Amino acid sequence: MDEFDFINKLKSSCHFHQDVKVGIGDDAAVYKTSEHTHQVVCVDTMVEGVHFLKHVSTPEEIGYKALAVNISDIAAMGAIPLYYLVSIAIPSSWKEQELLNLYQGMKELANEYEMDLLGGDTVSTADKLVVTVTVIGEVNANVQTLRSNARDGDIVFVTGNVGDSSAGLALLLEHVTLNNKSHKEYLIQRHKRPTPRVKEGQFIAKLERASLNDISDGLASELNEISEASQLGITINEADLPISEALLELGTSHELNKWVLFGGEDFELVGTTSQESWEKLRNECEDQSISVTKIGTVTSDHSSVRMVTKDHNTITLEKSGYNHFKR
Numbered sequence: 001m002d003e004f005d006f007i008n009k010l011k012s013s014c015h016f017h018q019d020v021k022v023g024i025g026d027d028a029a030v031y032k033t034s035e036h037t038h039q040v041v042c043v044d045t046m047v048e049g050v051h052f053l054k055h056v057s058t059p060e061e062i063g064y065k066a067l068a069v070n071i072s073d074i075a076a077m078g079a080i081p082l083y084y085l086v087s088i089a090i091p092s093s094w095k096e097q098e099l100l101n102l103y104q105g106m107k108e109l110a111n112e113y114e115m116d117l118l119g120g121d122t123v124s125t126a127d128k129l130v131v132t133v134t135v136i137g138e139v140n141a142n143v144q145t146l147r148s149n150a151r152d153g154d155i156v157f158v159t160g161n162v163g164d165s166s167a168g169l170a171l172l173l174e175h176v177t178l179n180n181k182s183h184k185e186y187l188i189q190r191h192k193r194p195t196p197r198v199k200e201g202q203f204i205a206k207l208e209r210a211s212l213n214d215i216s217d218g219l220a221s222e223l224n225e226i227s228e229a230s231q232l233g234i235t236i237n238e239a240d241l242p243i244s245e246a247l248l249e250l251g252t253s254h255e256l257n258k259w260v261l262f263g264g265e266d267f268e269l270v271g272t273t274s275q276e277s278w279e280k281l282r283n284e285c286e287d288q289s290i291s292v293t294k295i296g297t298v299t300s301d302h303s304s305v306r307m308v309t310k311d312h313n314t315i316t317l318e319k320s321g322y323n324h325f326k327r
């Protein structure tokens with residue numbers, strides 16, 4: 001089974017309610033609530049052993065990340081987060097204080113965005129902790145930063161750096177080592193405490209048109225989603241990819257590509273916009289010391305994602321990042 005094929009089979013061609021503006025197929029669903037604003041809702045689950053390990057992350061860190069990954073989907077819709085609900089399936093290996101600490105980790109991030117916890121559900125489970133967070137947000141009615149919004153000739157951009165999170169995980173799992181303590185800590189923090197790019201999403205939402213996706217499954221996978229949804233090709237340049245000093249120190253070029261292109265969980269925003277809007281975005285972000293980098297262009301001559309390597313070869317980037325069931 002393939003995760004994405006399965007999801008495609010769940011899509012319906014019409015909705016009972018006309019107010020549904022975006023259904024299955026983007027980072028969050030959007031439905032009309034008033035003339036000027038629409039509501040945005042998303043849900044993501046984290047499973048012990050799949051998304052986190054109890055012996056490498058604290059309950060606070062696990063809670064923080066469970067909320068952060070959902071706020072990231074809200075950011076990818078150009079929306080702001082308002083409310084959250086938490087469903088938790090608890091095995092006997094988790095003590096009450098650990099669970100309260102997990103909620104404290106969520107609260108810490110929720111306070112930053114002034115988000116209210118509205119409810120949830122509590123059940124038992126045999127073995128592993130499962131935490132499912134739903135976030136509800138709000139977006140200006142005329143904003144649609146959809147994956148399907150790319151156009152021929154667009155600039156492809158990404159916020160922040162890519163690859164840090166999966167390198168941080170490799171360090172946590174002791175698959176690799178790094179002597180520089182501050183670089184090591186930086187990469188691990190990027191894995192455990194990703195920053196949802198809400199402010200960046202707000203800047204992008206002000207552009208005339210932009211496609212947008214957040215990086216959960218890996219840069220190559222997210223670019224393929226934009227390419228598929230927009231039915232256009234994307235070409236990125238390896239030399240332009242924003243890579244942190246810490247990651248450069250850690251990786252040989254083979255490992256670097258694995259982390260940067262296919263690693264995932266960076267929770268940066270990747271998108272496309274017109275050349276004119278890109279100039280505007282770049283200037284605004286520069287004024288605000290926000291990191292955004294041009295990494296490629298959208299093309300109509302093919303429908304795949306390609307990368308021009310540093311030695312000037314063009315390779316196809318398959319949608320082969322993180323895929324539940326295909327590992």
Ligand SMILES: Nc1ncnc2c1ncn2[C@@H]1O[C@H](COP(=O)(O)OP(=O)(O)OP(=O)(O)O)[C@@H](O)[C@H]1O
Pocket residue numbers: 007010023024025026027028029043044069073216217
């Ligand atoms: N089991 C499901 N039932 C109904 N819709 C689903 C299901 N799983 C995913 N979707 C929908 O499919 C679309 C893509 O989901 P996906 O989880 O790949 O996106 P994402 O949340 O941005 O990525 P990630 O989960 O990797 O962070 C979304 O609209 C999502 O709501």
Ligand SMILES: Cc1ncc(C[n+]2csc(CCOP(=O)(O)O)c2C)c(N)n1
Pocket residue numbers: 044045049050051052053169216217263264265322
């Ligand atoms: C112990 C452990 N092993 C592997 C990973 C890596 N990982 C898990 S899920 C995922 C994609 C995003 O999740 P989803 O698609 O469900 O939103 C990635 C990159 C991890 N975080 N912890």
Ligand SMILES: [Mg+2]
Pocket residue numbers: 026027072073076213214215216
């Ligand atoms: Mg997403």
Ligand SMILES: [Mg+2]
Pocket residue numbers: 043044
């Ligand atoms: Mg999801």
Ligand SMILES: [Mg+2]
Pocket residue numbers: 216217322
């Ligand atoms: Mg995923």
